[in-house]
Amino acid sequence: MNARTPYLQIASSGVHGLGVFATQDLPEATLLGTYQGRRFSPEQLSRRRWDDSLTYLFSLSNGDTIDGSRGGNATRHINHSCAPNCEAVEEWDARGRLVLRIYALRPLCAGEEVFLDYGLIVDESYDATDYRCFCGAVSCRGSMVAPAGTSA
Ligand SMILES: [Zn+2]
Structure with missing residues (x-):
């Protein structure tokens, strides 16, 4: 288990496959983890052929894509909900890299499943x-998929 996600635990989900659950009661705005994985620039991404690992791809506003299926941590198993209790926020880390951090939108109870609204932006x-x-x-x-008229 990745030491940087001490508040998260992977277990089977009532919604879909594996899910992620809070290990303890947590206050609103707790940093739950950073979405990690192999990074691809838009150019690198276009040269790759993607198969079933698509569900672990997270696109950043600078064009980079993070593939959580390679070197990712517990956050890659967070399921989607249209009424999420967490959000993914783009921030610059200490090394000047754009990263995706997961925060609690409201207080979480121990054992509660953690959800993000993926708001996927997809091809027409x-x-x-x-x-x-x-x-x-x-x-x-x-x-x-994200509601029409919104952008990530
Ligand atoms: Zn839904």
Whole structure:
């Protein structure tokens, strides 16, 4: 287990496959971890062929993409919810690199599953059934894709 995500624990989820759960009660705005993995520039990304690892890709606003399936930590298993209790925030780290940090949007209880709204930005030709959401929230959009008119 990655030492930098002490508040997170991976276990099977009621929503989808594996999920991530709070190990203890946590106050709002707690830093839960940094989304880690192999980094690709837009140029490197276009040269690669992607298969089923797509669900672990996180795109940053500077064009870089982080592939959590390679060298990632517990944060890559965080499931999507249309009513999330966490958010992913882009910040500059001490080395001047743009990173993605996961913060609690509200107080979390020990054992509570942690969710992000992926708000995926996808190609116009995407197949909506690939991104169907089953989070069960009252406000569920039925899709993990960002609502029209928003941008990450
Ligand atoms: Zn949903």
